[in-house]
Structures are given as C-alpha cells and as structure tokens.
Amino acid sequence: MVIAMNLTRALAHAFGIREAETPATPAGVVPPPRGTAGPVSPTQATTVAATHRALQVLATSAMQLSLDVERSGQVLEGAEVPALVRRPNLDMTRSEFVETLVLALAGYGNAYIFREGGPTLTETTQLTPIAPYLVTPWKDDAGNVHYDYDGRTYGPDRIRHLKYLAMPGQLLGVGPIQAAQQAMTSARDMRDYSAQWWQHGQPAGILSTSKNLTDEELARYRDAWNLVDKNGQPLPAVNNPSRVRVIAGDLEYTPLLISPKDSLWLEAQAFDTLEIARIFGMPTSLMLTAPEGSSMTYQNVEQEWLAFVKFTLMAYLRKIEDALTEMTPRGQTVRFNLETLLRSDTTTRYAAHATGIAAGFLTVDEVRRIENRPPLDPTTAPAKDETNEHATPQS
Numbered sequence: 001m002v003i004a005m006n007l008t009r010a011l012a013h014a015f016g017i018r019e020a021e022t023p024a025t026p027a028g029v030v031p032p033p034r035g036t037a038g039p040v041s042p043t044q045a046t047t048v049a050a051t052h053r054a055l056q057v058l059a060t061s062a063m064q065l066s067l068d069v070e071r072s073g074q075v076l077e078g079a080e081v082p083a084l085v086r087r088p089n090l091d092m093t094r095s096e097f098v099e100t101l102v103l104a105l106a107g108y109g110n111a112y113i114f115r116e117g118g119p120t121l122t123e124t125t126q127l128t129p130i131a132p133y134l135v136t137p138w139k140d141d142a143g144n145v146h147y148d149y150d151g152r153t154y155g156p157d158r159i160r161h162l163k164y165l166a167m168p169g170q171l172l173g174v175g176p177i178q179a180a181q182q183a184m185t186s187a188r189d190m191r192d193y194s195a196q197w198w199q200h201g202q203p204a205g206i207l208s209t210s211k212n213l214t215d216e217e218l219a220r221y222r223d224a225w226n227l228v229d230k231n232g233q234p235l236p237a238v239n240n241p242s243r244v245r246v247i248a249g250d251l252e253y254t255p256l257l258i259s260p261k262d263s264l265w266l267e268a269q270a271f272d273t274l275e276i277a278r279i280f281g282m283p284t285s286l287m288l289t290a291p292e293g294s295s296m297t298y299q300n301v302e303q304e305w306l307a308f309v310k311f312t313l314m315a316y317l318r319k320i321e322d323a324l325t326e327m328t329p330r331g332q333t334v335r336f337n338l339e340t341l342l343r344s345d346t347t348t349r350y351a352a353h354a355t356g357i358a359a360g361f362l363t364v365d366e367v368r369r370i371e372n373r374p375p376l377d378p379t380t381a382p383a384k385d386e387t388n389e390h391a392t393p394q395s
Helices: 007-014 050-064 094-108 179-195 214-224 266-280 299-328 347-359 364-370
Strands: 067-073 110-117 124-130 135-139 145-149 152-154 159-164 203-206 253-255 330-339
Touching: 050 094, 050 179, 050 266, 050 299, 094 110, 094 124, 094 159, 094 299, 110 145, 135 159, 145 159, 159 299, 179 266, 203 214, 299 330, 347 364
Parallel strands: none
Antiparallel strands: 067 330, 110 124, 110 159, 135 145, 145 152, 203 253
C-alpha cells in the first residue's frame, strides 16, 4: 500500500491510484465507479481549489487527534492499549491510517479496511485501508454481504465497510462529491473557463470600417494587424522590432477592456467556494473565505469551529471509532480524543482551570496533565508505554 506522507500522496492512496487485478463480479452486480463519479470524479474534484481545501482541513483535523480506549469507564494507559489502536498498520503511522480513511469517505463516500492475520479477531496482525473503487460489495440470495477485492471474495469478517452517508437499502455510501455533482461541475467549469478567458475567450479589440470589404480583404487586414502571414504564422520581427501595426484604409481599432475582477469571474468563483463549503459542512473561516458583507468576531469563529467538530468531523470520526471498537477485545471502546480541537485560547483555558481547582473538582497535577506538562508529584504520573510501536499488533 502507498504511504500517505502528505495530502497529495494521501489522496492518491485514498482514491486508489495503483495497479490492481480487476476483481470478478457476480452477474447482476453493478460495481462502483472506477475513478469517476458522474461528470466530476473524486480525483478531478481535488483539482478545484475549494474542494482541495475542504479535504485538506478534514484530513488535517482528523490526523492530529489521538485515540483513547475505555474499559468500564476507565481510559487505558500504556501497554494496556491494544496494539491495533496504537499502530493499526505497520506500513503507515496511525495518523496516516486515519487520514487515508477520512479522505476515502470524503472522496467516495466509502472506505474499506482489510483485516490481515488469522481467521479470528484475536489473530489480527494489522489493518490495511483499501482504495474504495477496488472493492465491489454485493449480496447473495440469502442477503449476506460479500466483497470482491483483488480477484477474491471476502466476507465482513475480513473487510470492514465504512459508509459516509448510508442510505437505507443501499450497499454503497454517498459522499459529498457524489451528492453534489451539479455544484462540483459548476466549480470545475468556472475554473476552466476563467483560465482560458484571455487565451481563447473574447477578442482583445475590434477593427471596424464603414466600407464594404470582401472576406479576403477582411482576412488580410486581420492578419496584418496580428502580424501574421496568410497561413497564420508569425512574421519575423527583424524589420519591425517594436511590432508597430500599420494598416492602409479607413480602419479604426477599438480595444475591449475588461477588469481583472470580471475576467476572473471572482463573484461566481466566490459563490462556488461557499457552495462547496456548504456541501462539506466547512466553516467559511476554515475555507479562508466569507460571504460578502459578513463580519466575523473571535466568538463567532470559535462557535463555527465547535460546530464543525460536532456536526462535520464527527461524521467521519464516528465511523472509524466504530470500526476499531469492533476489532478490539469485547468490553473496550475506542474514541478519538477531541481535546486538541476543542481547546480554548490560553487565557480562557487557564481561567477555567483556576475555577476547577478553586471548586475542588480538579487538582494542579490534573490540570498540568491536560496542558501536557509533567506532574509536580511524580507518583501521580500514568505508567509509560514501553512497548515497541513497530511490533506486530495483537488484539
């Protein structure tokens, strides 16, 4: 598997840019799109700046979070944490593992985890993300779900299927790009049209005359003005280094002037950016844009980011949490620690700590632990995990 070292490589990994054998598909089963999703494929969508930004924010937000394992209400520490949670895949870090799954869900609406190892969960050696378009889910006559991948058929015990938006009765999930093809197409077409405006768009000016000229005369005047010969080839600049245009006859040149704002269709592009932000559930402040006339305060931005974590990011994180929980020993629950994203500014945070200490429900060492500082009393420090992160995971 390709290791997602940065966003570009992570996108390639999540979107399946690799060679693979075409899996056999049972009769009557329609496989998912291989690299395309209607008019705009997930890979094409990433070339639109606003979509790339939305994916980058989602991936970066998720990959910086740590994972906690709870058992009977207590958070496990050190070696008690299952190895599959500490390092799900030996070929990538845990943050890359999470990043790949989030990008697959955002790009295709589906993510797949292949469980390697023995037939039972306790014999699992590692978890490997699979490119979504390489897997074909299908149901047999008894209603059991199977997955065709790499020329073989697997059951849910081997491949765990994560769906972004799971519509009732549908085997495949629906992602933001698939659900909003019209907006994606508009953003892509507007970008391409704006880029080609000066090269292939409107003329730079108009040559006009009151005389009636033949088509041949019109073509000759046009070529003379453009300093090209009758075959459209540029004339040598040896005898005219300043490229001065000299045309005989009663002709008048009128330049067509257009402002940079209009030539780049900035208002249309701003609308497309807001539309894509709405599709992905992204705060406009994180998309580095804002509706015209809006006024954002620090409190507004903080509330936006809080809503982003609760109602956008959790749609991805909860799927991963549930999948990892199913693959850990019974009685244990895997949850992302959202402390990093929900932390307030330093002044507000310290004031809250002071209130907790004064009220007696927080100690100084507990506050220091929240702030990633060593305890004043070393005996209260949690046991350090001395296990080898690169060892073969065992549940």
